[in-house]
Amino acid sequence: MFWVLFLLLAWGLTGTACTRLCLAAVRAASVDADVTATGPAHDLTLYEAAFLSGGPARVADVTLVSMARQRRLLLAHTGWATVVDPRGRDEMERSVIGAIGPEGQCRIGPVRARAAGAEAVRRLADGLVRAGLAVPDEAGGTVGAAVRRVRGTVPAVVALGAAALLLPVQSGTPRLLVGLWFGLPLALSLSCLALARIEVHPYSRWASPAGQRLLGTLTRGPAGDERSLLTAVAVDGIRAIGEPELRAALTHRDQPWRE
Structure with missing residues (x-):
């Protein structure tokens, strides 16, 4: 038996x-x-939409893409991030700049990892959990x-x-x-x-x-609009980036997150 x-x-x-x-x-x-x-x-911000769609890593991606599109951050297809404007416009951008470090240049992989684990992202997550829009991290x-x-x-x-x-x-x-x-x-x-x-x-x-x-x-707006592109990245990830060089920078083989 x-x-x-x-x-x-x-x-x-x-x-x-x-x-x-x-x-x-x-x-x-x-x-x-x-x-x-x-x-x-309230209505979702881009960062909130990014977190709900892909978690902390997606928030880091949206921040990097937004700063790169505004020419305040250079993302090379070789996998390096270089600060052009060291003044972050919000706490997410300041987290990215802080993750790059005082030298102003760093590999994109470590930057994404540090930015995703930043206190700003944790506060964002806690707020979404309290609002009942995100699941607790248990x-x-x-x-x-x-x-x-x-x-x-x-x-x-x-x-x-x-x-x-x-x-x-x-x-x-x-x-x-x-x-x-x-x-x-x-x-x-x-x-x-x-x-x-x-x-x-x-x-x-x-x-x-x-x-x-x-x-x-979420409404993405007209095609080619900056807000529409960032919303697409927040919801669908870096696969939604239409610029080959920018997409190559974020999908470089040494990146910890691949889509």
């Missing part, structure tokens, strides 16, 4: 993962209901993380079931019956994934359901 131990392990993995998914979905729905009742406090607290756990149980249950079927037959238990028993936790995992896909998709790492709806209301 060793296969029963495998079955218990399969149920334990499945039950834990599905329970976490249900709890995460309930928390998300509760926060969403509160935000819906009170309404968003391990396992998001629907997306819970969905990934449930997905992980599918191959685990299949592997446990296969291992159980390969064991020598004991107590005359038919192999078909053993397979059916393992089919139950597998069916539960797949059902939870299907329901999550219907009810709470897309699974955002950063934006709450209310934040995702607010992102959908």
Whole structure:
């Protein structure tokens, strides 16, 4: 009856993962209901839209692109950032300038990493969380993380079931019956994934359901407009940059974030 131990392990993995998914979905729905009742406090800024779309790294990208487009920062396709105007117009720009350092030149990769971890970005994130537009930065607290756990149980249950079927037959238990028993936790995992896909998709790492709806209301303006380009970068990432040299600078092979 060793296969029963495998079955218990399969149920334990499945039950834990599905329970976490249900709890995460309930928390998300509760926060969403509160935000819906009170309404968003303000329209999204570019930095807020960037955080909700891609997290701290995206905020750093938008700041770098904005400064480069205004010729206050030079981003070379070789992967170097050079300060042209050392006066930052807001705290995000000052974070980028501070990340480059007193010499006024640094590799873009470290600059992005330091700017993404700056206190200004953390305050931005905290404000979005308090407004119910961003998910708290808690391990396992998001629907997306819970969905990934449930997905992980599918191959685990299949592997446990296969291992159980390969064991020598004991107590005359038919192999078909053993397979059916393992089919139950597998069916539960797949059902939870299907329901999550219907009810709470897309699974955002950063934006709450209310934040995702607010992102959908952003207007990008006419093509070629500066605000429109920066909004596209905030929402879609550096792939939205139309200038080959600028895009090459931010996608240089030594960058920690690739899109």
